[in-house]
Amino acid sequence: MKVEQIYTGCLAHAAYYIESNGEAAIFDPLREVQPYINRAAKDGATIKYVFETHFHADFVSGHLDLREKTGAQIVFGPTANPGYEAIVAEDGQVFSVGNSKVKVLHTPGHTMESTTYLLIDENGKEHGIITGDTLFIGDVGRPDLARHVVFELTQEKLARHLYHSLRDKIMPLPDDLIVYPNHGAGSACGKKMSKETTDTLGNQKKTNYALRPDMTEDEFVHEVLNGLTTPPGYFPKNVVMNVKGYESLDAVLKRAKHPLSPVEFEVTANVTGALVLDVRNPEEFAKGFVPNSINIGLNGSFAMWVGEMVKDINQKILLITEPGTEEEAMIRLSRVGYDHTIGFLKGGFEAWKAEGKPVDTVNRISAAEFETYYNKNVPVFDVRKASEYDSEHVINVENVPLNAIYENLALFPKNKEFILHCAGGYRSMIAASILKQLGYDNFADVVGGFAEIAKTTVPKTAYVCPSTLL
Numbered sequence: 001m002k003v004e005q006i007y008t009g010c011l012a013h014a015a016y017y018i019e020s021n022g023e024a025a026i027f028d029p030l031r032e033v034q035p036y037i038n039r040a041a042k043d044g045a046t047i048k049y050v051f052e053t054h055f056h057a058d059f060v061s062g063h064l065d066l067r068e069k070t071g072a073q074i075v076f077g078p079t080a081n082p083g084y085e086a087i088v089a090e091d092g093q094v095f096s097v098g099n100s101k102v103k104v105l106h107t108p109g110h111t112m113e114s115t116t117y118l119l120i121d122e123n124g125k126e127h128g129i130i131t132g133d134t135l136f137i138g139d140v141g142r143p144d145l146a147r148h149v150v151f152e153l154t155q156e157k158l159a160r161h162l163y164h165s166l167r168d169k170i171m172p173l174p175d176d177l178i179v180y181p182n183h184g185a186g187s188a189c190g191k192k193m194s195k196e197t198t199d200t201l202g203n204q205k206k207t208n209y210a211l212r213p214d215m216t217e218d219e220f221v222h223e224v225l226n227g228l229t230t231p232p233g234y235f236p237k238n239v240v241m242n243v244k245g246y247e248s249l250d251a252v253l254k255r256a257k258h259p260l261s262p263v264e265f266e267v268t269a270n271v272t273g274a275l276v277l278d279v280r281n282p283e284e285f286a287k288g289f290v291p292n293s294i295n296i297g298l299n300g301s302f303a304m305w306v307g308e309m310v311k312d313i314n315q316k317i318l319l320i321t322e323p324g325t326e327e328e329a330m331i332r333l334s335r336v337g338y339d340h341t342i343g344f345l346k347g348g349f350e351a352w353k354a355e356g357k358p359v360d361t362v363n364r365i366s367a368a369e370f371e372t373y374y375n376k377n378v379p380v381f382d383v384r385k386a387s388e389y390d391s392e393h394v395i396n397v398e399n400v401p402l403n404a405i406y407e408n409l410a411l412f413p414k415n416k417e418f419i420l421h422c423a424g425g426y427r428s429m430i431a432a433s434i435l436k437q438l439g440y441d442n443f444a445d446v447v448g449g450f451a452e453i454a455k456t457t458v459p460k461t462a463y464v465c466p467s468t469l470l
Contacts, residue, residue, distance in 0.1 A: 001100040001121040011303055012186035016130055020098025025049040027130050028182050029062040031249050031335045047072045053132025054114040055242045057145050057235035058189055060337050065249055077115025078106045083244040105169045107134040109162020110141030128178035136181045138194035140210040142228055159221040175202025191227055234307035238337050249334055256330040256341035262355040265345045274316035279329045282429035286362040290352055295433040300426040303336045308403045313337050319344040362432045363444040367452035374458050379418040383431045395459045402427045421446035
């Protein structure tokens with residue numbers, strides 16, 4: 001049995017490909033399915049099944065397109081109720097993939113239909129478990145997401161289900177099994193995920209806080225729920241798409257691949273009310289951009305920040321990209337359900353500038369210049385997450401996490417200058433573009449963010465755990 005993890009870093013997402021004797025299965029595929037089809041073709045294998053561990057919240061799965069293109073059957077775990085044809089498996093049911101087998105282990109907790117798949121090789125040896133969001137490396141799936149879709153499913157109820165799923169279904173399994181989770185560090189589906197993307201189950205039993213053998217159910221519920229941040233607003237919308245179905249990615253891309261001259265681009269933006277989304281890197285955006293455009297760079301956690309900052313998943317979008325990256329941007333938008341791109345600026349920003357169209361810029365300063373401004377008591381806004389701010393921050397600066405900027409606009413002065421920074425410059429440029437769109441023009445962004453500020457003599461403070469003060 002061949003098992004391959006197909007990891008996509010910008011989403012911290014892992015899909016899986018298994019193959020045996022000319023048959024293959026895909027687990028939790030992303031929206032663009034051609035890479036999976038190509039992988040099977042390389043082995044001369046037929047994709048027989050698409051296994052889904054649960055209805056995902058952080059991305060739109062490619063199971064429907066994969067079925068349409070290959071004839072593979074979609075498999076969900078017990079209690080799933082998809083709005084399209086699929087196999088809803090029973091707990092303990094076994095599926096054959098070539099000479100290997102996939103056994104269904106119903107493990108509710110992250111969601112009620114959450115399922116772990118036990119992989120059994122051609123010799124009958126249990127090889128590994130594809131755990132979805134039930135068990136991560138160093139963490140477990142957060143049990144608070146399903147309540148945003150099914151309101152009677154409280155996070156406490158789900159946490160108790162998860163406690164028993166882990167102890168009754170997963171922890172009794174052999175220590176030498178390989179754990180294959182759906183996500184790694186950087187995903188919003190957990191809070192303590194490791195950078196490692198596989199491990200042995202035995203090592204997880206020793207090191208994962210949620211698998212501590214002497215942990216009571218109440219202790220588990222408290223520890224799993226403690227410290228959870230508000231999930232991104234697009235999560236429930238992605239769940240609905242995965243449950244009910246969605247438009248083919250081919251149709252989405254056909255609509256989106258509409259090149260527009262600068263004149264056509266401007267007219268289309270004005271007529272449709274589309275969001276102008278510039279996906280170039282922050283450094284290039286700051287030097288010059290189309291007025292009223294928002295910058296979310298492809299070179300960062302693009303899909304996640306689109307989902308955080310663009311509240312309407314049905315928002316029409318016009319793209320400005322580096323020439324040649326238009327399709328990449330369209331696909332990455334659709335991965336999280338933003339299917340309404342209606343065109344892109346042909347020739348990119350350089351074509352806009354060549355036409356003599358109006359251009360805006362973002363003022364940027366070095367960390368050394370920041371120190372001068374800081375010493376003059378110019379207001380500073382740190383747009384990192386609260387946990388990052390708590391870990392270490394410049395003294396007497398305001399923390400406004402990027403995903404809370406719209407709710408805290410009153411904090412930003414319009415009648416005097418101020419400074420923005422994040423960890424490295426990616427998020428602060430998103431914030432800068434939003435503030436520019438809203439009419440702010442009296443601020444500067446720090447090049448390199450806190451990473452560079454930390455090298456200066458500006459006074460900084462770190463959070464101190466109260467227990468250390470005893």
